[in-house]
Every structure is written in structure tokens, then in C-alpha cells.
Amino acid sequence: RILWSELSMSVLLTDSEELQVEIEKAKSRRKIKYSAFKQQQLASCQPILTPYPVVLMFFLIGLMLLLVGLLFLKFAIPLKEQNIPYTDCVLDRVCHINFTLTEDIKSPVMYYSLTKFYQSHRRYTSSRSYAQLRGEVIPKYNSLEYYNCLPKRSFNNSDDVNDIYLPCGVATSSHFTDKFRLYDNAGKLLPLKKEGISWKSDEKLYKNPSKEAPGIRVIPDFTDEDFIVWMRLAAFPDFRKIYRFIETDVLKSGTYLLEIDNYFNPELFGGDKSIILRETGKHIGINNSFLGDSYIIVGSVCIFLSLIFLLQHKLSGRELGSGVNYYN
Numbered sequence: 001r002i003l004w005s006e007l008s009m010s011v012l013l014t015d016s017e018e019l020q021v022e023i024e025k026a027k028s029r030r031k032i033k034y035s036a037f038k039q040q041q042l043a044s045c046q047p048i049l050t051p052y053p054v055v056l057m058f059f060l061i062g063l064m065l066l067l068v069g070l071l072f073l074k075f076a077i078p079l080k081e082q083n084i085p086y087t088d089c090v091l092d093r094v095c096h097i098n099f100t101l102t103e104d105i106k107s108p109v110m111y112y113s114l115t116k117f118y119q120s121h122r123r124y125t126s127s128r129s130y131a132q133l134r135g136e137v138i139p140k141y142n143s144l145e146y147y148n149c150l151p152k153r154s155f156n157n158s159d160d161v162n163d164i165y166l167p168c169g170v171a172t173s174s175h176f177t178d179k180f181r182l183y184d185n186a187g188k189l190l191p192l193k194k195e196g197i198s199w200k201s202d203e204k205l206y207k208n209p210s211k212e213a214p215g216i217r218v219i220p221d222f223t224d225e226d227f228i229v230w231m232r233l234a235a236f237p238d239f240r241k242i243y244r245f246i247e248t249d250v251l252k253s254g255t256y257l258l259e260i261d262n263y264f265n266p267e268l269f270g271g272d273k274s275i276i277l278r279e280t281g282k283h284i285g286i287n288n289s290f291l292g293d294s295y296i297i298v299g300s301v302c303i304f305l306s307l308i309f310l311l312q313h314k315l316s317g318r319e320l321g322s323g324v325n326y327y328n
Contacts, residue, residue, distance in 0.1 A: 051313040058306035065299030072292030080105050081278035083113070084258060087266055095260040105251040107280040110192065112176060113240040116271035119171075119233040127152065128169035133222060133231075135207030138164060138215070155216055166215035173218060175230045179261035180243060180275060185254050192244035198228040206231075240276055251277065 036042050080103050089095035118124065129148050132138060138161065149168035156163070165173065182190045206222045219227055229241050258275060266273050 051309065051317060055306045055310045055313070058302050058309065062299040062302030062304075062306065065295045065302065067299075069292045069295030069297075069299060072295060073289055076289050076292055079279045081276055083274050083276050085272060085274040086258075086260055086262070087272040087274070089260060089262045091262055091265055093262055095262045097258045097260070098255060099258065100255050101251065101253045101277075104253050105277055105279045107249065108246040108251040109278050109280050110180065110182070110243045110246055111240040111276040111278060112178065112180075112243050113238075113274045113276050114176075114266070114271055115238045117234075117239070117269050118237045119239070120235050120237075123150075124170055125233055128171050128231075129167060130205075132167040132209070133206055135209045135222065137209055137213045162214045162216075164215040165218050166209065166213065167219060167222065171231060171233070172227075175219070175227055176241070177263040178273070179263075181259040182246065183257040183259065185256065187257075191247040193247050194225055194244055196225075197242045197244065198225040199232070202228050202232055237271075243275075246277070 082099070082101055082105070084097060084099050086095060086097055089097075127149055129138070149165070149170075152165055152170050152173045153168050154160070154163040154165060180192075182192065184190060203223065203225075206228055208222045221227070226243075232241075234241070260275075264273065
């Protein structure tokens with residue numbers, strides 16, 4: 001009996017020691033570790049802005065913006081381009097247009113341009129099914145949200161899932177379909193490169209559905225770069241979209257022939273169509289002076305404000321710390 005009581009006491013002591021260890025561990029886990037960062041005791045600098053440093057700061061920032069703006073204008077303005085309208089071409093026919101380049105175009109890119117086409121209209125932007133464009137199969141007609149794809153949801157507004165347009169929506173059914181070929185003065189076909197005209201981030205949003213997906217196939221290949229470029233909506237009614245890279249270093253001045261498979265009807269929206277051959281800038285890309293003008297305007301405002309601050313301080317300035325008592 002004595003042996004048994006001693007054994008029980010040792011077990012109780014062992015259990016209490018383990019319990020005490022666990023309690024100490026729990027306390028250490030709950031204990032907040034001290035650090036200057038957590039206690040907001042890091043060394044800090046609180047400069048007092050006096051007039052002269054403020055004037056100098058505004059002047060230097062304005063000068064820097066002016067220089068950057070001038071650089072943007074220097075590289076943007078010299079870019080050359082040639083606009084070739086073809087709105088009057090007969091629809092559903094092959095159209096031939098002869099044109100003359102008066103200047104060489106370096107690293108040429110071909111764009112198509114449309115006017116009065118409102119891709120940014122709310123009904124146009126919402127008339128699509130993102131699930132379809134991702135390659136997902138729509139099992140039932142009612143699976144399409146009511147407002148999605150209107151008024152191009154299905155053939156004759158049928159409720160049959162096999163009559164759903166694939167993909168549905170106005171944006172997909174109105175995609176640009178004209179095709180272009182460019183010949184030089186000797187009748188040689190110039191090579192046009194399609195690869196790389198769409199954004200890589202956009203390409204991740206499109207995937208072809210399985211062959212067993214029900215519906216009427218409107219777009220044969222959802223991953224086609226021409227289709228992806230068209231589906232990136234333009235903000236303004238007059239816009240241009242990239243068509244091809246012309247695989248030549250320089251498009252020499254001279255006479256050229258543009259051959260067009262004319263399928264896209266501009267009379268439906270009352271606009272115009274044209275082809276643009278444009279030089280590619282090595283630095284900022286497009287012939288657009290907006291960014292340079294913006295930098296110059298903001299820089300000029302900063303320099304003007306710095307002069308105003310300096311003049312105000314000279315005429316009615318006061319020493320730091322000597323002034324009106326604002327509490328009386």
C-alpha cells in the first residue's frame with residue numbers, strides 16, 4: 001500500500017510538471033513580442049517645409065516634367081502614316097486600290113480604321129457571354145443570363161440549346177471580316193505577319209469549346225488573334241485596330257496595290273472604313289502627342305507656381321516662428 005501511494009504521487013507530480021510546461025508554452029505564444037516597429041517607436045524625420053525648399057521643389061519638378069514632355073514630342077511627332085479610304089468599294093467583291101507613298105515608312109504596321117462605330121455602347125459591351133468565350137459549355141438555354149447576348153442569343157430566338165449562337169452576342173456577330181493583301185510596284189505580294197497582334201493578357205481569356213458543345217458555331221476559332229483584337233472594345237466611335245505587321249524594315253516610297261476582300265458593311269452604322277499604314281516608333285510607339293503635351297502643361301504649371309510662391313514670399317513673407325497668434 002505504501003509503494004502504491006508513492007507510485008501515484010510520482011505520476012501526479014509528473015503530470016503537473018507537464019501541465020506546467022504546456023502552460024508556459026501557451027503564455028509564450030500569447031505574449032506580444034516587443035519591437036520598435038510594432039510599438040511605433042522607429043526613428044522618424046519630420047521636416048519643416050520652409051518657403052525656399054518648397055519653391056525649389058516645385059521648380060525642379062516642373063523642369064523635369066518639361067524635359068520629359070519635350071522628349072515624348074520629339075519621338076512622337078516624326079512618325080509617318082498613310083491613310084487609304086475604301087468605303088466606296090462594292091460590298092462582297094474584291095476591291096483594288098492603287099496608292100502612292102510619298103515617303104519611306106520604317107517598320108510598317110497595317111491598321112484598319114472605322115468611324116461612327118460605338119463599341120463602347122452599354123448594350124454592345126454587355127451583349128456577350130464570358131462563359132462561352134472561356135470555352136465553357138452551356139447545357140441549357142436558360143443558363144444564359146437574360147440580358148447577356150441580346151439580341152443575338154439564338155437562331156430565330158429558339159429555346160433549343162442546339163440553336164444557341166456559339167459564341168452569342170452582338171460583339172461577336174459584328175466582328176470585322178475584311179481581308180487585305182498588299183503588292184508592290186512589281187506585283188510582288190508583301191508578307192504580312194499576324195502573330196503577336198493581340199495582347200498576351202487577352203489571349204488567356206479565350207478558349208475554344210469542345211467539339212461536342214451544342215450550338216451554332218459563329219466563330220470557328222475563339223483563339224484567333226483577329227477576333228481577340230476585335231473583342232478588345234474601343235473607347236471612342238472613331239478608332240483603329242491593328243491588322244498585320246508588314247515584314248519589311250522599310251516600306252519604300254512608290255506605287256502600291258491594295259487588294260481587299262470587302263465583306264464588312266459600313267452602311268449598317270453610317271461610318272467609313274480605311275486602311276492605315278503607319279511607322280512604328282522605337283520608343284513610345286504611336287504618333288500621339290497627348291502624353292508629351294500633358295507633361296509640358298503640368299511642368300509649366302509647377303514652374304509658374306514656384307515663381308508665384310517666391311514672389312509672394314518676397315513681398316509679404318515673414319520669418320519662421322514669428323507671426324500671428326492664431327489662438328487669440
